Amino acid sequence: MLRRFFYMADLEIYEIDSAYIEYLAGFEEHLFRNKKITQNFSRKYIGIILEINGFEYFAPLSSFKPKHKRLCETVDFIKIGIYAVINLNNMFPASLTLCKSVKIENIKNEHYRDLVRAEYRIIKQKTEQIINNAKDVYTHKMINDGSSKLSQRCNDFKMLEIKCKEYLIKKK
Numbered sequence: 001m002l003r004r005f006f007y008m009a010d011l012e013i014y015e016i017d018s019a020y021i022e023y024l025a026g027f028e029e030h031l032f033r034n035k036k037i038t039q040n041f042s043r044k045y046i047g048i049i050l051e052i053n054g055f056e057y058f059a060p061l062s063s064f065k066p067k068h069k070r071l072c073e074t075v076d077f078i079k080i081g082i083y084a085v086i087n088l089n090n091m092f093p094a095s096l097t098l099c100k101s102v103k104i105e106n107i108k109n110e111h112y113r114d115l116v117r118a119e120y121r122i123i124k125q126k127t128e129q130i131i132n133n134a135k136d137v138y139t140h141k142m143i144n145d146g147s148s149k150l151s152q153r154c155n156d157f158k159m160l161e162i163k164c165k166e167y168l169i170k171k172k
Contacts, residue, residue, distance in 0.1 A: 024163055086130060
């Protein structure tokens with residue numbers, strides 16, 4: 001049975017509670033962690049990409065790497081100029097109580113603030129594509145769980161929704 005999708009008019013950039021990300025990473029190999037020792041800044045997320053049956057979905061924003069130049073965009077891989085990429089196959093549910101909207105003007109490092117501002121301009125231009133692709137990726141995973149290459153590289157959305165509920169219950 002397909003789920004009911006709700007779309008947000010504006011995508012925002014978020015930071016998500018590290019303890020929650022670590023909790024989910026214990027169940028899902030495709031989940032990107034917030035910050036590696038070698039990183040100066042914590043990972044940012046794009047959201048709310050979808051609202052699905054009461055779950056808000058977020059996707060990791062990753063730094064653009066040389067290998068991304070030769071890759072073409074796909075339903076689950078969107079380039080944000082030459083600044084970043086969004087991996088929709090790695091999106092996941094999170095409660096807004098675990099998220100903080102990033103105020104770009106409050107980023108202290110000028111270079112990083114300019115980078116995030118440039119990324120955000122492109123994200124705004126690609127909002128419709130990001131949301132439509134997220135819906136397609138989610139639906140594909142639900143229908144083809146494990147039977148296609150795309151569904152194999154996706155997070156297990158059903159399981160992550162269960163783990164999200166469990167985390168929120170434990171946190172109370």
